[in-house]
Amino acid sequence: MHIKHIGKPKLIFMFLPVFILFTYALLFLETVKYPGFIGNHFLIDAKVYFAITIVFLIFSDAKSNFAGFVLRVNRLILIPLSLIYLGFSLLEGAHFTNYVLSTFKFHLDGLVLVVLFSLSIYLVDKFKNTIPRTFGKLGPIYAAMIFLITFFMVKNITYAANTGISRNSYILFHLRSSYDDKMFYEWGVFYRFMVFVRNNTPQDATIIIPPMEDPWLMGSGNDHFVRAFLYPRKLIQEPKIIPDIKAFGPNTYILITWGKEACKPDPECHGWPRQEIAAKRIIYKDPDSTNVIETRENSVYKLEDDKYVYGIIEL
Amino acid sequence: MIISVIFVLLIILGIGLPLALLIYPKLNHATAIGMSFPLGIGVFTLLMFVTNLVGVRFGLSNELLLLFLISVPLVFLQWRRMGKFFVGSVDAIKNLKLMPVEKVMLGALAFLIVTSFINTFYWPVHIWDSVVLYDFRGHVFAETGFMKEAFIDGYYYNYPLLTSLAHTIVYLGGGRYPQFLYSIFYLSLGVGFYGLLREFVSRKTGIFFTLVLLLAQPLFYHSLISYTNLPFTVYISLGAISIYLWDKKKEVGYLILSALLVGLSTWTRFNEPFWLATLLVVFIVSIYRKKVWNFALYSLFFFPIREVWKIFQNSLIGNGTTAGNEIVGYTKVLPALLDVNKLGQILVYLYKYVVIPWGGIFVAFLLAIIAAFLLKKQKKFFLFFFIVFVFLGVLVVGTFGLSLTVDFWYRIGDAAQRLSMLFYPLFIYSIALVLQKFDRIKE
Numbered sequence: 001m002h003i004k005h006i007g008k009p010k011l012i013f014m015f016l017p018v019f020i021l022f023t024y025a026l027l028f029l030e031t032v033k034y035p036g037f038i039g040n041h042f043l044i045d046a047k048v049y050f051a052i053t054i055v056f057l058i059f060s061d062a063k064s065n066f067a068g069f070v071l072r073v074n075r076l077i078l079i080p081l082s083l084i085y086l087g088f089s090l091l092e093g094a095h096f097t098n099y100v101l102s103t104f105k106f107h108l109d110g111l112v113l114v115v116l117f118s119l120s121i122y123l124v125d126k127f128k129n130t131i132p133r134t135f136g137k138l139g140p141i142y143a144a145m146i147f148l149i150t151f152f153m154v155k156n157i158t159y160a161a162n163t164g165i166s167r168n169s170y171i172l173f174h175l176r177s178s179y180d181d182k183m184f185y186e187w188g189v190f191y192r193f194m195v196f197v198r199n200n201t202p203q204d205a206t207i208i209i210p211p212m213e214d215p216w217l218m219g220s221g222n223d224h225f226v227r228a229f230l231y232p233r234k235l236i237q238e239p240k241i242i243p244d245i246k247a248f249g250p251n252t253y254i255l256i257t258w259g260k261e262a263c264k265p266d267p268e269c270h271g272w273p274r275q276e277i278a279a280k281r282i283i284y285k286d287p288d289s290t291n292v293i294e295t296r297e298n299s300v301y302k303l304e305d306d307k308y309v310y311g312i313i314e315l
Numbered sequence: 316m317i318i319s320v321i322f323v324l325l326i327i328l329g330i331g332l333p334l335a336l337l338i339y340p341k342l343n344h345a346t347a348i349g350m351s352f353p354l355g356i357g358v359f360t361l362l363m364f365v366t367n368l369v370g371v372r373f374g375l376s377n378e379l380l381l382l383f384l385i386s387v388p389l390v391f392l393q394w395r396r397m398g399k400f401f402v403g404s405v406d407a408i409k410n411l412k413l414m415p416v417e418k419v420m421l422g423a424l425a426f427l428i429v430t431s432f433i434n435t436f437y438w439p440v441h442i443w444d445s446v447v448l449y450d451f452r453g454h455v456f457a458e459t460g461f462m463k464e465a466f467i468d469g470y471y472y473n474y475p476l477l478t479s480l481a482h483t484i485v486y487l488g489g490g491r492y493p494q495f496l497y498s499i500f501y502l503s504l505g506v507g508f509y510g511l512l513r514e515f516v517s518r519k520t521g522i523f524f525t526l527v528l529l530l531a532q533p534l535f536y537h538s539l540i541s542y543t544n545l546p547f548t549v550y551i552s553l554g555a556i557s558i559y560l561w562d563k564k565k566e567v568g569y570l571i572l573s574a575l576l577v578g579l580s581t582w583t584r585f586n587e588p589f590w591l592a593t594l595l596v597v598f599i600v601s602i603y604r605k606k607v608w609n610f611a612l613y614s615l616f617f618f619p620i621r622e623v624w625k626i627f628q629n630s631l632i633g634n635g636t637t638a639g640n641e642i643v644g645y646t647k648v649l650p651a652l653l654d655v656n657k658l659g660q661i662l663v664y665l666y667k668y669v670v671i672p673w674g675g676i677f678v679a680f681l682l683a684i685i686a687a688f689l690l691k692k693q694k695k696f697f698l699f700f701f702i703v704f705v706f707l708g709v710l711v712v713g714t715f716g717l718s719l720t721v722d723f724w725y726r727i728g729d730a731a732q733r734l735s736m737l738f739y740p741l742f743i744y745s746i747a748l749v750l751q752k753f754d755r756i757k758e
Binding site for chain 2: 123125126128135136137138141142144147148149151153154155156157159160163164167168171179181183186189224225227228231232250265
């Protein structure tokens, strides 16, 4: 028994294998170009074709010779495709994000769709008898619901599979990473700067931080953010030019920070503090680690954009 | 880290499970297991908060003692039921005969859940809001033993403490990676949703729709990070579904369960007014069924949980509102809804940041309503659709309220998007209810 609203049975059987091949072609094209390429250039997203093919397969209950052949080929390529995807995911995990794209010039998050498409066709073909093709008086509404649920699953499983496999691959190759390595991976040089400040100031210190504006807005000038790393040190926020430095007592430190956000005029807007400061000690941070690269005792701080741009001034 | 994990397991087994069985002894296994963690961690963190307010320092030994004092009577009361529960669970697993299609779906679910756990056990807290607020408070509580130090300014007590105190438990146990708690929330959502759905559908259909739910990108993504949105979704959505079961099964246990879950949702995120939706639904059903005491019972379990934080927050702010004033405040938004221009802006905003991200599942939900009418089942499912529409109404009115009080409301679409993920369980549950005979239809 066939569903009337899908079309005449023969037409479906003719279209199904063609549609499978067509969708494969689109998905491969996106793997080479970029995910979303089809949607951007031909209005309908490749995942829609993916879902339509699956729904076609669910609602067709007999196979033409050609359809049978395409499904057999699909079964044959499923394992090699999966292994290729897993292999490249592991390669990416062992190297760096976008390693596969930069080296082999294709998108892993596109390839995952090809694998999932192959797997979906295999599974739906295998289990389609467990899904009813009609539902009471629902008619086309039932088919539309099945399509929408399928489309929702296709969209989401792509994300889950790609995120899951790529993240797990990364973890597999970085099992020995320390807490600091992981935080550096997430927060980059900012985390190292915070560790440097933590290592070179006592817990009861007062730290003076730049204003909450570009180029320090989302970094060293954000008191809530800085506090998360430097607690229990006390934070005081000052404007671009600190009005009264002499008011601060001992055990007070001023951050030397270049600022990571874009600002204008560049590069003159970068760098803080922007005034000369008589310091008990100036400790500059090594740009590539949390270590101290230079310490100057009893000297006057000046903003030097050709020198080290991160450090602390002890008053 | 091992001590932290054991501590959390003890909370589940010592508080969550016996409490779930105490509230409603006939809960099916999946629902009882699914509710154990949200109930256990919610109640325990609430008690940690209250005991700290009266001077008990946060410390591993103090919290273990607190756990011991709560769990011993609970487990003692539920000893036989828990025994039966475990024996029943073991028997069920032993006699489990899965169909191949079920094995495939369970395999996909296992991939999602295991991936979530692998990632959360590996990565430290790294997402901005959590580093800066939720986890920061957890750290400070564990380090100083008290809450005062963490409340440096209003920013730090704008959100309630459930997740922060859950992090504190992990830190007190010597752990550094508290994000696994969110994987447990994700697992609990799946198991709890399955259990509540299983009351109406076959095992296969239940597993299928649970897979559809856990595949939802926002839910999966939030199981990998430590925002409060996933725990909030777990509490409010399972609480809302429980209201439907209360009316359908005529079992007051589901009502109490709902009151506790919705109460604990306000212990996770306070400003979102979805608790009002559940309160309104329970009120209307209680009146309609001529059992007004049900509403009183709901309030009896819901309000104390909500008010604990409210009173504390008001004491820090120096003033504040009562729940009654809040409700009156929300009703003041209603006349503003007549502002057609504003309403247009709100609807465009919700379409862009909420409806589009929902995607096909929202349209499927709308079709499910039509399907219910075509199948002449609209009366049977009316209450659940009503619950979802009241929630949608709260979303619109809440956004309206936000637009009146926050100047940059249209720039925080991502927050609306995060919040709206609580609708996934509701939409999928609706669809599953309508298609519940899905796998029994023979052509």
